[in-house]
Amino acid sequence: MVDYYDGTIEENHREAIERATTDRSFANWIDGESVAATTDETFETIDPAVTDPITAIPRSGEADVDKAVAAARDAIDGEWGDTTAAERSRLLQEWIETLREHADELALLESLDVGKPLGHAHGEIEKALEFLEYYAAVSRGQEGVQVPVSTDAHVYTRQEPYGVVGAIVPWNFPLVLASWKLGPALAAGNAVVLKPAEDSPLTATRVAQLSKDVFPDGVLNVVHGYGEEAGAPLAGHDGVDKLSFTGEDVTGEEVMRTAADSITPVTLELGGKSPFLVFPDADLDAAVETVAGGIFYNTGQSCDAPSRVLVHEDVHDEFVDRFVEAAEAHVIGDPLVEETTMGPLASQAQYEKVTGYVETGLDDGATLVAGGDRPAGDELEDGWFVEPTVFDDVDNEMRVAREEVFGPVETINTFSEYEEAITIANDTPYGLAAGVATENTDLAHRAAADLEAGSVWINTYGSTVTGGPFGGYKRSGIGRECGKDALEYYTQTKTVNVELGDTSL
Template sequence: MVDYYDGTIEENHREAIERATTDRSFGNWIDGESVAASTDETFETTDPAVTIPITAVPRSGPADVDRAVAAARDAMDGEWGETTAAERSRLLREWVDRLRDHVDELALLESLDVGKPLAHAKGEIEKALEFVEYYASVGRGQEGVQVPVSNDSHVYTRREPYGVVGAIVPWNFPLVLASWKLGPALAAGNAVVLKPAEDSPLTATRVAQLSAGILPDGVLNVVHGYGEEAGAPLAGHEGVDKLSFTGEDVTGEEVMRTAADAITPVTLELGGKSPFLVFPDADLETAVETVAGGIFYNTGQSCDAPSRVLVHEDVHDEFVDRFVEAAESHVIGDPLAEETTMGPLTSRAQYEKVTGYVDAGIDEGATLVSGGDRPGGDLADGWYVEPTVFDGVDNDMQVAREEIFGPVETINTFGTYEEAIEIANDTPYGLAAGIATETTDLAHRAAADLEAGSVWVNTYGSTVTGGPFGGYKRSGIGRECGKDALEYYTRTKTVNLELDEPSL
């Protein structure tokens, strides 16, 4: 990481914004060129560390979505629709190679836009490129099957792209979550219309610009705008053949309803309220480090964050003491500073939501044992919240049941295995879960009994290429990150060919 900032936090960020945006425009990217919204309206994206504007992006509407979908359809009807899996793999790898030359630029945009520590942003950019590269490889391995029927019939299946994919991504991990959709969708042969979140639109724009001259025009399109003005028209567009959405569960409901009008298939990766079970034989040092890393990374703005810790009564007190120490060791500060481990929340709305939950936890009778305040001094203008820890939490409290999406950990206690599993599963969500134990039998049994799409044992949140990721219950439909994701961007065609007796 290059350290070229030595002024106040505001001076640092104004310099960084100038560096990131000079000679750069962030318009919609449609049919291989940067364009304004049809209304010529824009809105500003804001640096949450200092609450000053970064740049303006188009405020798009239905007409802009129409234009992007039409461009994607033309690409499918043209050059892109004729490409082979091998050709697509080569083009995606060429694109990744170009993006790797711009990692520092992309990391700075991501850090400014979201409030991530710069080192974290760089790691996430590199992870996003790994996902695209992964799908460039596994996309070549897609195969149909031959179905044994009779000597008179040859029956086989083909995997074919849907056509135009609409992808809507949230603001917390802008490029990583976009890569989870772009990688398999493009490798499978689809064209994409991507709608990034209005709070973090910059890296999506830049990676699309950097596809110019590699991906054919219209294959990757980016349309900016607010959810109700651009996202909803994309979700309900009759020209979209497949829809993939990541975001909160309530919005996911609306996406499903909207897509249902055109009977558009959907993949949904939604929210979570993920438990982490600390059994009495756990290595507490590792457990504390694992949970703290999971809940405070990205300022708690992670759908799979382990936001409910269930601790066995025999080790509860020691765990709480150690965890509070770990929480208070986080360095809250300027995301551009190398020593910072936790930046601000991404927006004023998220700040108000998180602090509202802190107040609710206190009102409900949970014990606030650490944090909960807004730092002062140089950080007073940003959307910062201290790492916050509640003990004595009952599972029917609001802070234990609703997704806070901030650096707020809740701790409650269990006495038996059965009680731990019952509390862990007593949630409308089922995205992820964690287990801390040194007993193999216990780890496997708990992993089977937990109602979650991902379960980590003595670690947490290490989403990897090739490992399917997705939720149970209100946490979503479908899987991302693994080879299986290709199936969600293709449809199966069965071909039945009757064979006559050969005659010579």
């Protein structure tokens, strides 16, 4: 049961911060223990609902990354490197059980750090554990293959871990996105150095601490700090055998360039500008609910958010009216209160970025039909809150329609023919996801084939599930996560060829 708060926003967050941080250290976690940064410097992680500091976090540098990579290497060369898939599965399950016992604590940390409504944070912690459980289970099915070459040779393959995995995750879904990497990387037998975003470092630290006495020391390491000071050294480290990054596409470019110097294989899950196509036969009530849930959940801070709605001209006006009602029905407020459905943006930088795009949309001639401002009320004046915002009469060349806003900002475009809808939908440098609302199964399957996106949802949206590969086309990334195939991105294939000689006695 979610433990909600009932005071003023200041009282709630003061109490919650004390509860979450008392007798807790959020230092780096290296080789099975909490350690300060070698720089002896720290920075504060900020509660976005009240803009108060939560706790101090190490500001790590290259020397700290070196220590973490060395610890991971020692684990691979030691006990962890000798584990079987079955043993790793058992240890992962033991860790998951420990995490589930601390689910309330982890949800509160996630809510405070990012501004998520507490109920949503609870759901996301459970989702992260589901992904870890999935990889604990499918890891037992890892197997090589026998290649039928001839009667004179026995050829087979082995799947072997890379060794040390560097994992860099963003701030919008800190634990869920970490689980997408930790699950397959650990299940495959790698050791991990995890660099969480500086805006959301708390749950990564805590889950690593809770791995103590489950995994051997050095199997899971966490290094905090800013991207250029800790993330870049991890991405370019000669001791990292595989790199997995989730974040903005321009940062992904830098990660890929850096990894290229040592020819380190990379998995990249990057940005998106995902379209949702509403055809004239669609159930409009369901379509409105689906799109509103997709763009306003997590205050729009989702890489796969359906931030471009393309609506057929026959139902455009009706859709807009209903969608504005849905946007304005959201309850913006304290994330620790049960009634809240939308919290603040995660940081001041994100607040300034999103409000800047609202101004850009107005300047470019889009029609603002909902939101666009800070919500009313003195209680929210200190937090980074913004209203659900809807632009109509949007042209696909406008910046607000082409660039990733990463906030609760929806744009609405109109089309008249199927081919026009597909052309507009694909006219983007991204290709992470897309959605379709229609009752026509032929049209649904045709659109799913024609849309250039790694995931296409029909009459639903954003329901990423364990076992379903997730990743993007074009600038949205390289590789896939969430599915069984993700294990292959954390292993190397070795072919063994054994000559079979004369068997006569």
